[in-house]
Amino acid sequence: MWVFLKVLFSTTLALALVAKLWEILNHIIVAILSVARTQPGEQGAQRERLRMFPLRIWPVTSRLRKLPFPASRIVQRLLFRYRTLMLTEAAVAAFSTHPLIVIPSALVLFAGLWLEIFRILIDRLTFGHKDDFFRGSLGTVLPFSTGSHRELLSMTRQARLHNFVRLFSQLVALATVAYAAMYCALDTTFGDAGAFVNVPHTPEKFLHLLYFSIVTIATVGYGDIIPRVDCLPARMLTASEIIAGFAMLVLLVTCVSLTFSDEEGYEPKKTP
Numbered sequence: 001m002w003v004f005l006k007v008l009f010s011t012t013l014a015l016a017l018v019a020k021l022w023e024i025l026n027h028i029i030v031a032i033l034s035v036a037r038t039q040p041g042e043q044g045a046q047r048e049r050l051r052m053f054p055l056r057i058w059p060v061t062s063r064l065r066k067l068p069f070p071a072s073r074i075v076q077r078l079l080f081r082y083r084t085l086m087l088t089e090a091a092v093a094a095f096s097t098h099p100l101i102v103i104p105s106a107l108v109l110f111a112g113l114w115l116e117i118f119r120i121l122i123d124r125l126t127f128g129h130k131d132d133f134f135r136g137s138l139g140t141v142l143p144f145s146t147g148s149h150r151e152l153l154s155m156t157r158q159a160r161l162h163n164f165v166r167l168f169s170q171l172v173a174l175a176t177v178a179y180a181a182m183y184c185a186l187d188t189t190f191g192d193a194g195a196f197v198n199v200p201h202t203p204e205k206f207l208h209l210l211y212f213s214i215v216t217i218a219t220v221g222y223g224d225i226i227p228r229v230d231c232l233p234a235r236m237l238t239a240s241e242i243i244a245g246f247a248m249l250v251l252l253v254t255c256v257s258l259t260f261s262d263e264e265g266y267e268p269k270k271t272p
Contacts, residue, residue, distance in 0.1 A: 017086065094181040112178075
C-alpha cells in the first residue's frame, strides 16, 4: 500500500511537471514565431514583439485560475510553479528507491532543465531584458497592462542586472541540485554496484553527489568521484552536465551583453 501511494504521488508530480514543461515549450514556440512577425532591423522590433506576444499561452495555468479561491491562489502561485515542481521532483528522484519512481523522475528532470535553458536563451535573444515580464507571467499569468509595459521599457540598468543575476543564480543552483538528484537516481538504478566510484551507499550519498555535481558543472573535475568505466549512462549524464555548464556560461555572456546593450526605451536619470 505504501509503495502504491509513493508511485501515485510521483506519477501525479511528474504529470504536473510535464504540464508545466508543455507550457514552457509552447512559450518557446510562440517566441520563435513572434520573431517572424517583425523584421530584425526595423525600429522598435523588440517592443513590437512584446506587444504582439499573446498571453494565452499558459493553457494549464489559465485553467487553474478558474478554481475557487483560495484553492486557485495556492495551487497556481505555490504548487504549480517551475521551481517548486523541479525541486520536489529532484527530492523524489534522489531519495526514492523504486525503479518505477526514480527513472521517470530523472528523465523529467533532464527535460525540464534543458527546456528552461533554451527558454531563457531564446527569450533574451528575442525580447532582451523585457523577458522578465514573461518569466513572471509564466508562473502567475499576470495581466498585460500599459503600466507594466511602460515599467519594463523604463527599467534601469541596475534593475536589469539585478533581475538577470537572480535569474542566472537560480538556474545554476537548480541545475546543480537537479543533476545531483539524477546522479542519485542513476546510482540507485544500478543497485549495489552503483554508477559512480568512491560514492558511499549511505544516507549522505546525495551530499557526495551534490559535491560531484558542483565540481562537474564548474568544469573543475577533481577526479575523486568519477563515473564507472563500464557505466555508459553515468558517463553520458556527466558529459551533459559539462555541456550545461558551458551553455550557461554562454548564456551568461550573451544575456549580460543584451541586458546592457538594449537601450530601447531606456531613459537615464538626470542628475541636478
